[in-house]
Amino acid sequence: MSSNASVLVDARRVAEAILFREARLLDHGNWSEWVAMYREDAVYWVPAWLDEYKTTQDPTTQVSLLYHASRRGLEERIARIESRKSITALPLPRTVHQISNLEARETGPCEISCQSVFAVHVYDPRVSKEHARYGSYQHTLTLDGGEWKIARKIITLANDNVATVLDFYSI
Amino acid sequence: MNNTQQGQATRLMAISKLIDDRPDEAIFQIDRRLFSDPDVFEAELRYIFEATWNFIGLESQISKPNDFVTTNIGRHPILLMRGTDGKIGAFLNTCRHRGTIVCPFKQGRQKFHVCRYHGWAYDSNGRNVSITEEASGQYPRSFSNENHDLIPVARLGSYRGFIFASLSPDVPPIDDFLGDARTFLDLIVDQSDTGEVEFVPGASTYTFDGNWKLQFENGLDYYHFSTTHSSYVDILKKRNVSAGPEAGFTSEPEDEQEGQGSFSFDYGHAVNWSIKRTQLYGRPLGVDPARLEAVRQRVGNARAKWMLRQRNLTIFPNLQVIDILSAQVRTWRPVAPDKTEMVSHCLAPVGESTAARTLRIRNYEDFFNASGLASSDDNVMYEFCQTGYEATTAGPTQGYLRGAAGVSRGNSVHTRELGINPREWSFGAPSFGGEANFYPGYREWRRLMERAAQEAKV
Numbered sequence: 001m002s003s004n005a006s007v008l009v010d011a012r013r014v015a016e017a018i019l020f021r022e023a024r025l026l027d028h029g030n031w032s033e034w035v036a037m038y039r040e041d042a043v044y045w046v047p048a049w050l051d052e053y054k055t056t057q058d059p060t061t062q063v064s065l066l067y068h069a070s071r072r073g074l075e076e077r078i079a080r081i082e083s084r085k086s087i088t089a090l091p092l093p094r095t096v097h098q099i100s101n102l103e104a105r106e107t108g109p110c111e112i113s114c115q116s117v118f119a120v121h122v123y124d125p126r127v128s129k130e131h132a133r134y135g136s137y138q139h140t141l142t143l144d145g146g147e148w149k150i151a152r153k154i155i156t157l158a159n160d161n162v163a164t165v166l167d168f169y170s171i
Numbered sequence: 172m173n174n175t176q177q178g179q180a181t182r183l184m185a186i187s188k189l190i191d192d193r194p195d196e197a198i199f200q201i202d203r204r205l206f207s208d209p210d211v212f213e214a215e216l217r218y219i220f221e222a223t224w225n226f227i228g229l230e231s232q233i234s235k236p237n238d239f240v241t242t243n244i245g246r247h248p249i250l251l252m253r254g255t256d257g258k259i260g261a262f263l264n265t266c267r268h269r270g271t272i273v274c275p276f277k278q279g280r281q282k283f284h285v286c287r288y289h290g291w292a293y294d295s296n297g298r299n300v301s302i303t304e305e306a307s308g309q310y311p312r313s314f315s316n317e318n319h320d321l322i323p324v325a326r327l328g329s330y331r332g333f334i335f336a337s338l339s340p341d342v343p344p345i346d347d348f349l350g351d352a353r354t355f356l357d358l359i360v361d362q363s364d365t366g367e368v369e370f371v372p373g374a375s376t377y378t379f380d381g382n383w384k385l386q387f388e389n390g391l392d393y394y395h396f397s398t399t400h401s402s403y404v405d406i407l408k409k410r411n412v413s414a415g416p417e418a419g420f421t422s423e424p425e426d427e428q429e430g431q432g433s434f435s436f437d438y439g440h441a442v443n444w445s446i447k448r449t450q451l452y453g454r455p456l457g458v459d460p461a462r463l464e465a466v467r468q469r470v471g472n473a474r475a476k477w478m479l480r481q482r483n484l485t486i487f488p489n490l491q492v493i494d495i496l497s498a499q500v501r502t503w504r505p506v507a508p509d510k511t512e513m514v515s516h517c518l519a520p521v522g523e524s525t526a527a528r529t530l531r532i533r534n535y536e537d538f539f540n541a542s543g544l545a546s547s548d549d550n551v552m553y554e555f556c557q558t559g560y561e562a563t564t565a566g567p568t569q570g571y572l573r574g575a576a577g578v579s580r581g582n583s584v585h586t587r588e589l590g591i592n593p594r595e596w597s598f599g600a601p602s603f604g605g606e607a608n609f610y611p612g613y614r615e616w617r618r619l620m621e622r623a624a625q626e627a628k629v
Contacts, residue, residue, distance in 0.1 A: 046542070048373035051277050056373045060529045063373030063517045065542045067533070076406050080544060085402035087551045127380070127554060161512075162377040164550045166542040 014148055015104035015114040018141055022150070023097035023118075026169050031078040035071060039142065039149045044068040046155045046171065055156055065157065065166065077168055088165045093124040095169055099137070110143035111151075118155075122170045131163050133171050176627055183624035186214050190617045191567070192610070197575050199610065200567035203560045206382040212508040218623035219488050219616060220245035223438075224328065224335040224348050226490035226502060227251055227261060231332060231369040231521070232278070237295045240278045242514075243504050244338055250274050250321070251334065254296035255282065259329070261336045262297045262321035273321065297321035331360045332368055343438070351591040352440040355484045358477055359494055361470050362456055363520030370500070371517040371532055377541035378512045381553035382560075383505040386513065387612055389549050390483050390491040390501075391443050393431055394573060394604025399552055403544045407451045419453030419530055421463075421479045429601050432585060433574075433608035434593035439487025439615030441608040444480050447601055452496035452534060454479055455519075455527040462524065473588040487612045492518065497535035509557050515540050574605025 018037065025034035038044070046066040047055035056062035059069075068074055081089040097120050104114035119134040140152035155171050189202035189211065205211055225244045228251050232240050239252035241264055248264035250273060266273050266286040273284045273293060283300065285292040290303035299319035302308075326337040328345025330353060335345055342348060349356070360368050379386075389395065397404065414420060423429075423446055431445040456463050456478060467475040481495040493499040498518040503511050517535040519528060538545045574597045583596055597605045 048375060050372055051279070060525070060532070061371070063371050063375070063532055064536060065375065065540075067536055077544070080402040080406060083402045083405060085405065086544075086548055087399065087555070088547045126551075127558075129380075160376070162375075162541040164377070164379050164541055164554065165547045166377075166540075167547070 009106055009112070011104040011106045011112045011114070012102065015112055015116075015139065015141065016102060018148055018150065019099050019102065019114070019116060019137070019139065023099055027095050027097055029092065029169070031082070035074050035078060037150050038071045038074065038153075039144060039151050040071050041069075042071050042074075042150055043152045044071075044074055044168070045153070046157055046166075049160050065160065065162075066155075066168070074168060081167075081169075088167065091125055093122045093126075093170065095123075096121045107140075112139075112141040112148070114139050114141070118171075120170055129163075131170075132159070133162075133166075134158050135171070176629075180624045180627040182210070183214060183218070183620055183627055186211055187617050187620035187624060190613050192614060192617065194575075194578075197572070199571040199575065199607075199613075201571065201613065202567060203563050203565070206384060206557065206560045207508050207563075209508055212382075212505065214620065214623070215616075216245045216505060219619050220505065221247065222337075222339040222341070222619055222623070223488060223615075224326070224337045224342055224345060225488065226333060226486060226500075227336045228334050229332050229368065229370060229500075230259065230329060230334060231367060233259065235280065237280050237282045238278075239274060239276075239281060239284075239295070241274055241276065242502075244324070244336060245505075247338060248272055249324070249336065250284070250297075251336075252295050252297075255294065256296065258296065259327070259334065260295075260297050261324045261327050261334070263324070265322075266291055267299065267319050267321070268302075291319070293321050297323060331356055331366065348438050349486065350436045350438065350440070351434075351593060352436045352442065352484065352486060354589055354591050355442050355482055356492070358474060358482065359492065359498060359518065359520070361474065362466060362478055362523070364465070364469070364522050367521035369519055369521050371519050371528070371535075373517070375515045375540040375542070376512065377515070377550070378506070378510060379550040379553045380509055381511060381550075381557035382508055383503045383511045385553035385556055386491075386501075386503050386511060386549075387485065387488075388570075388609055389553070390485050390493070391433070391441055391608045391612075392604065392606070393443055393445065393483075394606065395549075395552070396604070397602075399548050400545045403538075403548070404451065406544065411451070414453065417458065417526065417530070419455060419457035419527070420450055421454055421457040422450075423448055424476065427476075430598050431601050431603040431605075432596065432598035433605060434586070434591065435595040435608055435611040436593055437611070437615075439485075439612045441485050441611045443483040443608060444477075445601065446480060453530070454496065455523060455531040455534075458527045458530055459524045462527075477589060485612065487615050493539075494518075496538060497531045499535060499539050501539075511553075513540075571606050571609060574599065574603065574607040577605070578607045 048065050059067045080086045099116050102116040107113040115138050117136045123130045135156045135158040138154040141148050142151045189205050191200040233253040236255050242249050250264040251261045268291045271288045292301040294300050324336040325340040328335050433443045435441045484492045489502050491501050500518045501515040
């Protein structure tokens with residue numbers, strides 16, 4: 001039954017729904033619904049660049065821009081913003097996530113791996129300045145109690161010379 | 172002296188007077204233009220950054236022959252490399268022929284650097300080894316008599332793996348320049364059994380739209396921590412409830428008096444430190460008690476104790492080394508009066524355990540850089556200050572007098588156990604957060620500016 005079920009999965013359609021929903025929740029500041037899309041043991045990783053061509057490969061021996069080995073790290077970041085104590089979020093920038101070039105395939109029973117590219121337009125009303133952050137996403141999605149969840153997300157940020165603040169909502 | 176010289180000397184002297192430093196009257200004021208005036212900025216690049224020692228890298232970044240990294244001193248692009256013979260050299264990264272950047276890469280290993288424009292080539296000792304088609308060039312005789320090598324920096328010096336360079340020869344020897352601030356580099360380097368430090372791979376570069384001195388001040392400012400970083404402190408307190416030994420928490424000796432202090436040194440350097448019974452974060456050195464004990468045996472009780480204390484070291488004008496929950500080396504490059512580019516590295520003693528290294532990396536990512544939970548708040552604060560400094564009619568800020576009534580000279584219990592003789596020191600309650608430790612940097616700033624004014628007259 002399970003092998004039949006996996007054949008019937010439309011990987012691209014599932015991936016598209018998840019990625020677009022994630023983008024919308026981030027742009028709308030709906031953090032609780034956003035973070036609920038992640039498994040509790042989800043890995044959220046933004047590697048750093050070693051030189052012009054290579055990113056870091058091992059978060060235990062190399063420094064990442066962001067690395068969270070579980071959802072708790074993201075929840076802490078959300079709590080920090082919602083506490084209204086972090087000046088980085090007073091006010092929060094407005095963002096628009098655009099995702100394209102999606103490729104998705106089933107990589108195991110109840111597992112979809114997909115890659116896409118993103119551009120996040122960030123407008124900071126605090127200083128009336130705007131930036132674009134762009135790069136690529138690699139998502140690993142797993143079927144968890146009948147629901148597709150994000151098990152792993154790797155964000156390769158192409159323009160890593162960052163202006164002022166880099167947080168989960170702006171990449 | 173002609174009119175232009177006179178004008179330049181007068182102008183630089185007027186700039187130097189933007190810092191009003193009268194210790195006997197307890198006056199220390201800085202004109203807001205120091206943070207926004209393009210003329211001040213131009214003078215800082217030329218007469219401060221390009222006229223004194225700057226930190227340019229670690230020896231371990233170029234550990235093998237022909238290794239190189241590129242960086243900047245002020246506006247000057249710099250190529251730091253280890254020659255085929257193992258000798259370290261730092262050169263202006265500009266081709267002798269037409270000024271092109273000779274090496275456009277961040278780092279790597281190359282025996283030769285060939286200018287992409289007309290093919291002039293240099294070896295890793297900076298020597299010119301080829302001038303393309305020189306024979307057919309119809310050059311005048313004077314050309315072959317000229318030196319065509321890359322231009323070395325005027326002074327190059329190194330202390331325990333930290334490399335410094337100066338574009339001006341008019342600087343004290345590097346050991347004199349660093350003075351007793353060296354002890355605070357020792358406290359990091361000596362955490363390694365082999366006395367070596369390295370950058371953990373994965374540097375971070377970011378900018379903020381504010382003057383570089385906002386970062387200089389912030390690195391010596393403990394006063395802001397509980398306010399600016401209150402959201403981060405909340406997270407830490409929550410985490411610490413369930414923290415186990417893997418978090419590396421350590422404790423102060425029972426009889427130790429809690430407090431927060433600073434030491435000020437010559438040539439602009441200062442260090443902030445705190446003695447706290449309840450720590451907000453653990454330390455990589457605290458993860459492995461056996462290793463900590465070995466370090467204690469090697470360096471003695473006093474130094475081991477200081478290794479576990481938060482220390483924020485500023486080596487004027489471009490380096491801060493922070494040793495707290497992790498260790499950070501950060502340098503700044505002034506881009507404009509209101510724009511600064513930061514380069515930040517995670518610093519580590521060579522040879523620490525895997526657990527200590529991973530904790531060091533996680534703690535570093537947690538705290539520092541534009542993506543960290545503390546530094547990102549600082550970056551926004553700098554931009555708020557920069558905007559606020561536009562209110563020039565408001566007069567000088569009141570941000571330089573905290574601790575001015577308690578500045579001390581001579582020895583203290585703390586200087587004695589470290590065996591150092593700082594120019595000045597302060598010590599107060601854990602919530603002290605003095606600002607008098609900004610003085611050495613600003614006094615050095617003024618000394619260099621006055622020196623430039625004197626030299627402009629000649």
